[in-house]
Amino acid sequence: MKLAQVRIMLNAEVLCGMEWLDRDVKSACGSDLMSDVLAFTKEQALLLTGLTNIQVIRTAEMSDLVAIIFVRGKRPGPDVIEMAQKMQIPLLTTERQMYEACGLLYKDGLAGCSLKEEPSCCRNKG
């Protein structure tokens, strides 16, 4: 699934990274716990979160995430957006709540990051 499709499905506003919407999203994860994101996501996963601090951007950077969607209409401060722009991490915001946003994407075929459920999705290669 392309990030552009995710944007349409969630009627999301792009906060930065309009030029990277053609990126492929391989899987997704909904979490406000950054340690869980670091532990359980795979590269090129999309993160849905209600947290808007700088650590979310750092976590995305370390985990090679494809983009971040803020749920419940949350918006990070300009310093956070600027940092994401510099790191080429697209940021989007949707009015949908976490459960709805995740459900809409899952229903449309975007897999989670669980190895058990989606053996073909996002497994570490090496």
Add this chain to the structure above:
Amino acid sequence: MPEQGIELEFTLESADFNGAGEASSKIKRTLQQLGVRPDIIRRIAISAYEAEMNVIIHAYRGVMKAEIYSDRTELVVDDEGPGISDVGLAMQAGYSTAPDHIREMGFGAGMGLPNMVRCTDKFDIKSIKGVGTKLSMIIYH
């Protein structure tokens, strides 16, 4: 890549949440410039970032050192801090002593140390109560 390795060293300060992750970010960028495989870099970056956050959350100050060789990266994170009273317990997924304001930032879920073990090929932890904690990790390329 030079045979003797490249050494990077960073000073970490307690509660420096805005700077948290800068050291790991620099390590990651250096590995990218050296052409290390992306899936390996990801494991190193995650281990470094978890360790860096631990110092900023729990310790008073610390030093993170990365030594990058052609076949491996060695990370050593040495802090001055309260130490860990029960290392066995701290290694269990879900165990955390982090205060609420840290949890509100998305950390303190008790996944840091187990996550570092998972991402590294060799992991060693030494902690002395009232003195500090030293983590030594090796990731083969």
